[in-house]
Amino acid sequence: MRRLRAALLVLALAGAAPAAAVQPDEVLSDPALEARARVLSRELRCMVCQNQSIDDSDAPLARDLRLLVRERLQAGDSDKGVLDFLVARYGEFVLLKPRLAWHTAALWAAPLAVLLAGIGAIVLALRRRRSLTIETAPLTPDETARLDRMTAEPVEKP
Numbered sequence: 001m002r003r004l005r006a007a008l009l010v011l012a013l014a015g016a017a018p019a020a021a022v023q024p025d026e027v028l029s030d031p032a033l034e035a036r037a038r039v040l041s042r043e044l045r046c047m048v049c050q051n052q053s054i055d056d057s058d059a060p061l062a063r064d065l066r067l068l069v070r071e072r073l074q075a076g077d078s079d080k081g082v083l084d085f086l087v088a089r090y091g092e093f094v095l096l097k098p099r100l101a102w103h104t105a106a107l108w109a110a111p112l113a114v115l116l117a118g119i120g121a122i123v124l125a126l127r128r129r130r131s132l133t134i135e136t137a138p139l140t141p142d143e144t145a146r147l148d149r150m151t152a153e154p155v156e157k158p
Contacts, residue, residue, distance in 0.1 A: 028070055037070050040082055044069070045096045053096055065094075 028034040038055060044065060046057035054062040072082045086094050098104045139147065
């Protein structure tokens with residue numbers, strides 16, 4: 001019984017591991033080129049899944065892109081050349097991490113701008129809260145006497 005449980009646990013853990021979608025017929029015979037292809041395919045977005053790399057996606061378009069990357073590498077393109085080719089063909093959206101350029105500067109600066117705006121809003125709120133504290137004037141002698149009378153009288157119970 002223990003062996004069965006252990007075997008089921010091993011199978012469950014093996015099934016939980018992320019699996020790459022690369023099919024055996026896509027793998028290049030040259031291990032160095034295959035390693036480069038895998039690195040490149042982790043940097044490219046699946047146009048169908050959008051938040052998955054083509055290395056992780058089972059979509060037919062992702063398979064086509066993986067094959068295209070391997071074709072370009074076999075043709076002698078550099079890693080940058082393959083990425084440039086795909087960006088020219090599909091646009092910057094194909095990259096999971098967009099390049100830093102003038103047209104993507106807002107994309108890269110937005111998180112910092114939002115963080116700074118949040119810090120500024122907190123600082124302003126704290127300053128306003130501090131300035132809104134009400135300063136009370138001391139009680140006049142009449143008010144003090146009235147307060148003493150009110151606290152000295154027994155409270156009537158209905």
